[in-house]
Amino acid sequence: MVVLGQLGGLSGELRRQYSGEGSLRWREGGGAGASFVTCSIIRAVDSTKKVTTCYNGANVQRLSCDTGVIQVDSALYGRKDKETCSEEIPPNQLADTTCSLAGTTALVKTGCDGKRECELNPNTVRTSDPCRGISKYLQTIYSCFPAIHFATCEGSLADRRAKYK
Structure with a gap:
C-alpha cells in the first residue's frame, strides 16, 4: 500500500x-x-513464489522473503486438481476439483502481509470444511516486495x- x-x-x-x-x-x-x-x-517485485502444504492436521506452511516483505496474491484451502497432494490418497478423495473455502486469501493476507516470514497451520485457515470427504491442501501465491x-x-x-x- x-x-x-x-x-x-x-x-x-x-x-x-x-x-x-x-x-x-x-x-x-x-x-x-x-x-x-x-x-x-x-x-519492484523481488520474487513471486507458490507454496503448497498438504493438509494432514500437523503440517505448517512457511512463507518467507529473503529481501523485502510478503504480499499475498492469492490463497486456496481446498482442491483445484487431482495431482496436488495426491500421494497415497484414494481416488474418491480427489474427485471434487472445484472445492475451496471462501475467504482464505483474506485470512492469509491478514496473517502474513508486510512480514518477512510467516508460518500458517492449515487448521487456523480452516474455518469450515468446504467439501467433506475430499483431501485438501493450502496453496499460497505471494510476492516479495521491497519495504520502500x-x-x-x-x-x-x-x-x-x-x-x-
Whole structure:
C-alpha cells in the first residue's frame, strides 16, 4: 500500500491510497486555478513464489522473503486438481476439483502481509470444511516486495526540482 501524503507545491493536505503499480491522476483545487497531478507508482517485485502444504492436521506452511516483505496474491484451502497432494490418497478423495473455502486469501493476507516470514497451520485457515470427504491442501501465491515504494508525481515540487536542475 502506498500512501501519498502532503506533496510539496500543492495546496492543502492531499492523501491518496493506492495498491498496485501504475499511475494515479486527480484534480487538485477548483475553478480556473485547478491543476491535475499525475503520480507514477513503482514497485519492484523481488520474487513471486507458490507454496503448497498438504493438509494432514500437523503440517505448517512457511512463507518467507529473503529481501523485502510478503504480499499475498492469492490463497486456496481446498482442491483445484487431482495431482496436488495426491500421494497415497484414494481416488474418491480427489474427485471434487472445484472445492475451496471462501475467504482464505483474506485470512492469509491478514496473517502474513508486510512480514518477512510467516508460518500458517492449515487448521487456523480452516474455518469450515468446504467439501467433506475430499483431501485438501493450502496453496499460497505471494510476492516479495521491497519495504520502500517510490512515487514520482508530475507537477509536484520534487518533480519541478528534478526538471530544472
